[in-house]
Amino acid sequence: MSWVTIIWSMTASACLTLAAVNLLVWCKKRTEWANLLFSSTALAAAAMAFLELCMMRAEAPGPFAAALRWLHVAAWVIILSLVGFVLFYMQAGRPWLALTTCTLRTVSLLLNFLTGQNLNYREVTGLRHIPFLGESVSVAEGVSNSWMLLGQLSLLLFVAFVADATITVWRRGDRRQVLVTGGSIVFFVLAGTVQSVLVLWQIVHWPYAPSICFLGIVLAMGYEMSREALRAAQLSDDLLESEARMTLASEAAGFGVWMWSLARNQIWGSERWLRLLGF
Numbered sequence: 001m002s003w004v005t006i007i008w009s010m011t012a013s014a015c016l017t018l019a020a021v022n023l024l025v026w027c028k029k030r031t032e033w034a035n036l037l038f039s040s041t042a043l044a045a046a047a048m049a050f051l052e053l054c055m056m057r058a059e060a061p062g063p064f065a066a067a068l069r070w071l072h073v074a075a076w077v078i079i080l081s082l083v084g085f086v087l088f089y090m091q092a093g094r095p096w097l098a099l100t101t102c103t104l105r106t107v108s109l110l111l112n113f114l115t116g117q118n119l120n121y122r123e124v125t126g127l128r129h130i131p132f133l134g135e136s137v138s139v140a141e142g143v144s145n146s147w148m149l150l151g152q153l154s155l156l157l158f159v160a161f162v163a164d165a166t167i168t169v170w171r172r173g174d175r176r177q178v179l180v181t182g183g184s185i186v187f188f189v190l191a192g193t194v195q196s197v198l199v200l201w202q203i204v205h206w207p208y209a210p211s212i213c214f215l216g217i218v219l220a221m222g223y224e225m226s227r228e229a230l231r232a233a234q235l236s237d238d239l240l241e242s243e244a245r246m247t248l249a250s251e252a253a254g255f256g257v258w259m260w261s262l263a264r265n266q267i268w269g270s271e272r273w274l275r276l277l278g279f
Contacts, residue, residue, distance in 0.1 A: 002133070002134075003134060003135070004053070004056060004132065004133055004137060005053065007133070007212075008049045008050075008052060008053040008211070009053070011045075011046075011049040011211055011212065011215045012046040012047075012049040012050055013046075014215065014219070015042040015043065015045040015046035015049065015215065015218055016042070016043065018039075018042045018218055018219075018222045019038075019039045019041075019042035019043040019046065020039075022035040022039040022042070022222075023035070023036070023039040033084070034089035034225070035225070037081045037082075037084045037085040037088065038081075038085060038089075038221055038225060040081040041077075041078050041082055041085065041214075041217070041218060042222075044074040044075075044077035044078045044081065045074070045078060045211055045214040045215060045218050047074045048071055048074040048210065048214060049211040049215075051067045051070055051071040052071070052207070052208065052209050052210075052211050054067040055067045055068060055071075055138065055140075055207070055208060056132075056137035056207050057137075057138070058127060058138045059127070060127070061124040061125065061126055061127055061140070061142070062124075064127060064138060064140055065117035065118055065123075065124040065140070065142075068117075068118045068124075068140070068208070069112060069117065069118035069119075072108070072112040072118065072119050072151070073109065073112075075105075075151075075210070076105055076106065076108075076109045078214060079101065079105045079155075079158055080102050080105065080106075082158070082185060082217070083101055083102055083158065083161065085221070086098075086162055086182075086185070087165075089181070089225075090165055090169050090181060090182065091169075092164075092165035092168040092169050092172075093161055093162075093164065093165035093168070094161065094164055094165075097157070097160065098161055101154060101157045101158045101161050104150065104153065104154040104157060105154040105158075107150065108147070108150050108151040108154055111147045111150065112151075115147050116145045116147075117142075118145070119147060119148050119151050120144065120148045120200050121142040121143060121144060122142070122143040122144070123142050123143045124141070124142040125141055125142040125143065126140075126141045126142070127140060127141065128140075128141055130205050130206075130207075132206070138207075139199075139205065139206075139207055139208070140208075144200070144201075148200065152193065152196075152197060155189060155192075155193045156193070159186055159189050159190055162185045162186050162189070163182075163186055165182060166178050166182030166186065169182060180220055180223065181220065181221060184217055184220035184221070185217050185220075185221075187216075188213040188214065188216040188220075189213070189217070191213045192210035192212075192214065193210075195209070196208065256269060256270050256271075256272040256273020256274070256275075256276050256277075257269070257270045257272075257273055258270070
């Protein structure tokens with residue numbers, strides 16, 4: 001098995017695993033929208049890695065152009081999911097900038113299917129084989145589609161949206177969230193955009209491979225969300241321990257504890273309190 005197949009298969013597998021875990025979390029608790037958005041981001045990144053592998057293995061212009069066309073669907077899902085993730089998880093970001101980014105990316109997706117063979121090429125006229133990681137992979141030669149500038153502009157707007165949200169979180173005092181989540185999204189999207197521009201404008205002769213950058217985003221987001229889950233589990237243990245101590249103290253003192261929830265108009269009482277009042 002070649003290095004290209006190993007690396008891109010591992011990228012897809014890692015993304016699919018994280019997507020499945022977070023989808024399960026959302027299924028258990030439907031209010032955790034950040035987990036659902038993270039799952040869709042990771043799933044789309046896995047699809048992107050698969051399509052890039054198909055492009056590098058293509059033997060004719062037609063399959064290469066078709067894979068690149070569907071790759072823009074995965075990119076559209078990633079951008080919209082990340083916009084939602086920033087809004088829900090980081091609790092920051094300007095709504096008008098988020099809407100502009102999503103609208104521009106959606107228009108780019110429509111143009112991807114309406115102009116030429118895809119958003120990047122009006123026509124892929126041929127393939128050229130170049131050495132990459134010790135083997136030969138396919139890259140496209142053809143007539144560029146000028147509408148791809150719109151797609152690149154949507155990525156820059158997305159970076160501006162995340163950067164603005166990151167500054168807001170920094171001022172709020174959540175420095176770790178800024179460095180891990182916001183910083184990784186800005187860095188890797190910029191890196192992927194630069195790599196795509198250099199490849200599509202034939203400044204460098206590399207395969208088109210933004211999925212590696214999106215893998216970095218998925219891993220950083222997964223790490224931060226796992227840390228949040230561990231912190232929530234620790235908080236739950238601390239609350240259980242505190243409740244046990246309070247119960248022991250009230251039992252030793254011979255009195256009961258009760259609580260009235262005004263929102264639900266319900267009263268909760270400890271077993272000792274219920275026995276004292278004859279319930």
